[in-house]
Structures are given as structure tokens and as C-alpha cells.
């Protein structure tokens with residue numbers, strides 16, 4: 001029996017179905033788990049609007065088919081015991097049902113988030129990549145395992161310090177070059193990290209490896 005548009009929208013609102021843009025088994029390219037095999041689930045929908053976003057096709061949730069979470073989970077666990085939920089902005093949606101279903105299967109749940117919305121879901125690892133145009137909520141600063149600030153220009157070092165002051169004490173601090181500006185900003189990041197060794201460098205290593 002085919003569901004009406006309203007019925008599907010209602011299930012998406014509850015996090016029981018999610019707009020699924022793509023999913024792929026790859027190597028985590030960034031941050032603390034870089035180099036580790038993981039299955040990525042890219043959920044559609046984001047209204048943060050970073051001008052340099054490398055997945056703008058994810059923004060419009062209506063372009064990505066609403067998919068039942070049990071289907072997403074059954075497929076994902078075939079590939080890996082580490083599942084990375086990214087987007088788009090995953091916290092656009094209620095991540096509770098998806099992560100509970102993944103945890104019930106005994107796999108690890110990681111999130112890539114701007115933290116711009118209320119934190120939902122059960123997470124083994126939270127990567128917070130804050131954005132000036134829509135700052136993270138308090139709960140995400142407290143839950144973040146790693147802070148990954150994107151450096152597009154020299155002002156971003158000041159933003160990075162402001163964000164580091166807001167995360168919990170155990171949070172690991174990364175500076176990651178914005179991809180199109182990498183040649184300009186990498187020397188500044190290298191100098192900054194040597195002067196301020198509480199920070200580490202994160203690169204988008206999957207782009208160098210030519211993998212998704």
C-alpha cells in the first residue's frame with residue numbers, strides 16, 4: 001500500500017525514515033579516525049549554508065528519497081562495525097531511532113555535525129565542525145569528542161580559539177584546511193600548530209587517496 005506524502009513526512013519528522021543521499025564503504029579521511037575503514041551514511045538536508053561546502057547537492061532534502069531506517073541499518077552492518085552518519089546536517093533530523101537501531105546491532109555510531117541543532121541520538125564519537133553562521137548548541141559542545149575547525153582564511157584561527165574555549169576538556173582539537181584554499185592556508189596552519197601544540201592538523205586525506 002502506497003503511503004501519502006503527509007504520512008511519509010510524518011515518519012521523517014519522527015526520524016523513522018530519513019532522506020538518504022548516498023552511502024558508501026570507505027576510509028574515514030578526516031580527524032581522529034582518519035585511516036580507519038567505516039561505512040558512511042549521508043543524510044540529505046542542511047540549511048546552514050557554508051559557501052565552501054563540498055556537498056551542496058545534499059542541502060535540499062526533497063531531492064533525496066525518504067528511506068526506512070531498518071533498511072539503512074540492515075545494509076550498513078554488512079559492511080563495517082563503524083558507521084559514520086554525515087550529511088547534509090544529520091541533526092536536522094531526530095537521530096534517536098537510527099542510532100538506537102545501530103546500537104542494537106552492536107556497531108559503533110559516529111557523527112559528523114556542525115552542531116547547529118539540538119543533539120539527538122546515541123553516539124560513540126561526535127565530530128563537531130562548528131560554523132560561524134549557525135553556532136553549535138550547548139549540548140553538542142559538551143558531547144564533542146573532537147572539534148574540527150575549517151580554516152578558510154587567517155580570521156578562522158581566532159574563531160577556532162573561541163570554539164575551543166566552549167568544548168569540554170577532553171575534546172581533541174583539529175584545524176582542517178578548506179579544500180579550495182589549501183595551498184594558501186596550509187603554511188599558516190602548520191605554523192599555528194607548532195606555536196599552539198594543543199591543536200593538531202587534519203587533512204581531507206580521502207581526496208588525496210581518490211576515494212569517496
Ligand SMILES: C[S@@+](CC[C@H](N)C(=O)[O-])C[C@H]1O[C@@H](n2cnc3c(N)ncnc32)[C@H](O)[C@@H]1O
Pocket residue numbers: 046052053054055086087088089090112113114115128129148150176177178179180204
Ligand atoms: C559536508 S560536512 C557534513 C556534516 C555537517 N554538516 C558538518 O558540517 O559537520 C562534513 C565535514 O566536511 C567538512 N567540509 C565541508 N566542506 C569542506 C571543504 N570545502 N573543505 C574542508 N572541509 C570541508 C565539514 O566542516 C565537516 O567537518
Ligand SMILES: Nc1nc2[nH]cc(C(=O)O)c2c(=O)[nH]1
Pocket residue numbers: 026027028029030086087112206211212
Ligand atoms: N572518506 C571520507 N571521509 C570523510 N570524513 C568526513 C566526511 C564527510 O563528508 O562527512 C567524509 C567523506 O565524505 N569521505
Ligand code: SF4
Pocket residue numbers: 046047048049050053054055056058087088089114131
Ligand atoms: S553545515 Fe556541513 S553540510 Fe551544511 S553547508 Fe556547512 S559543511 Fe555543508
Ligand SMILES: [Mg+2]
Pocket residue numbers: 054055
Ligand atoms: Mg566529505
